[in-house]
Amino acid sequence: MSSKINHPINGQIFPQPCPHLAEFRSRNGAKAFRALQDCLRVKPPSGRAAIRRDPDEVPRCAECGDSAGRTRLYACVRCAGVHCHAPPGPSHTAVHADSMAPGHEIAVDVDRAELFCCACRDQVYDRDFDAAVVLAQTAASTLHAPSSIARSPHPENLRKRRRVDYRPWMPDPRERVLMGSCSSPLNAAVSVSRSNDLPWGLRGLNNLGNTCFMNSVLQALLHTPPLRNYFLSDRHNRYFCQKKSGASNDATRRNGANNADARICLACDMDAMFSAVFSGDRIPYSPAKFLYSWWQHAANLASYEQQDAHEFFISMLDGIHEKVEKDRRKPQSQGNGDCCIAHRVFSGILRSDVMCMACGFTSTTYDPCVDISLDLEPNQGGSAKVASTKSNYSFNGEADFMNSSQSSGISTLMGCLDRFTRPERLGSDQKFFCQQCQVRQESLKQMSIRKLPLVSCFHIKRFEHSSVRKMSRKVDRYLQFPFSLDMAPYLSSSILRSRFGNRIFPFDGDEPDTSNELSSEFELFAVVTHTGKLDAGHYVTYLRLSNNWYKCDDAWITEVNESTVRAAQGYMMFYVQKVLYYKASEKQVAA
């Protein structure tokens, strides 16, 4: 068995070469795999790398003439002899290695361009070889290029902090007394009747004049677990915050600062709303103070006209962030979510790779995001080729229901995410300046998710505004969304791996982000839907509490069936991470 002890190099786990590979490398030096490089053929459409002496070669075993269909074929790296390998059956590769030993142990799988040690009978990995394969794959479109995949800068502020185990906390008697003296219990009668009624925290919101766009988003946020926990555990106390604003007002009065503005705090209004909604009172609540505060923040949207719920969502998070920034008087990066609760909950990091198609140079950038806006597919139905192959055979019997959604042409959320992370060709009118070529070149762009947020908000672009044609329209097409979602395939690590296969290759300063490795599973908890036309429509939110679904239509809350939710026209979908992890605190805790 080949040695598989892993030693981290610059934080990368890297398999150690087996003794035969190590010997081969030392014997042949830096150009050990140079000859192989010339035989690397990257085949369209798959982009897979294969080893061929000339492009049309049909490789066969030198001893028995078997071709690649029945067995794996390995080409000896030393002498280019091709042999079959089909254990436990005949293996002319092993025979070759034994008979020509030493020096002929290392071979390469001709169809997969993967190294194999015949003596150890196992796959082995070599950094330089993989680098050559990756290069061939990236340069596959036009010219054969010189090496150099760019090193991109680490994303800002992505410090790694130790993870700690969750330790549950219960108040001790002294703390209980403290809690009792500083609070008043919610109406006991309400909590008893609640068991037959709606669950805790469900309360209608009055429409204050076309404010369903705001009510729908607020309902989703009121039940966003991390946000709800933050406010209910008094992490933003509105009384303290207002007092603090009052104090700073006196200090800045001389500077002529706008005193009224200092008192406006969207987080305080949220705090008040959480208190009201979770009080047990069922009479619909009017978020008038919140609306007024938000109008102060987003003056251009202050009117009684119907607004876009997504625009409101972004604006609101921004408002919470700005107030925190103003208080701290220094700008904070959004990427790691340390700046404010809004970003702590919703902020993730997107990675964008732009690869020059002439030389393979890749430029990587990282951008924080609070949500992901997805396009609906332009035409109804899956790819055309699915439809045509289905008609080719008269296959009567059950259809394969696992891919029925693609065959029957329903748009799905995962389909949209696939499109979002698909490599996109930037055409001749969008040429990107390549650092290496020093000219604008056609490029390939691919998005992926570098860091997942605690809560993922997916926004479906249903409202199309065309400034060219001076018109707007709404896309009503149904989108299927899952109740559970695994985001693993859309992470940068997965996207890069699928681009390059199982190559041991350091991906541009990509530290293994333990948070992504641990869990990428999400659960749906809120859906904001839109019905009606672009300028005359209505927003409604569906909330999932203890696996029951509730429809929140302004002041009216009703329990609904799961199927109602599945059939609804999703506009914004909110998913929360199934498992939360705790980082060690930087603050010293007083003993």
Place this chain on the structure above:
Amino acid sequence: MRKSVNRPPTPDAGENQEKEPSVREIVNIKLIESGEKERLMELLRERLIECGWKDEMKALCRAFVKKKGRNNVTVDDLIHVITPKGRASIPDSIKAELLQRIRTFLVSAAL
């Protein structure tokens, strides 16, 4: 690749000509030359991913490695264990689709 003194002798030209290429070999060559084989492989890969076969195989491999221990498994072991299960669990619809594609190709290639 560079020719090396240690290269094993090329099989005799005469020896090869005695063996007539089988139908299977001829079909294989035609498939490769036209590029159809590569397209079929891509189609197969896509179908096997769609129906969850690939994930199933991955899970089987993981379970096997877990059982044997990470340092006690070779590629050969994995292939030996997975191949029969893999072959057995390919959905009939995929087999039918590929057969049909190959038939269509043969018809068009013969003309």
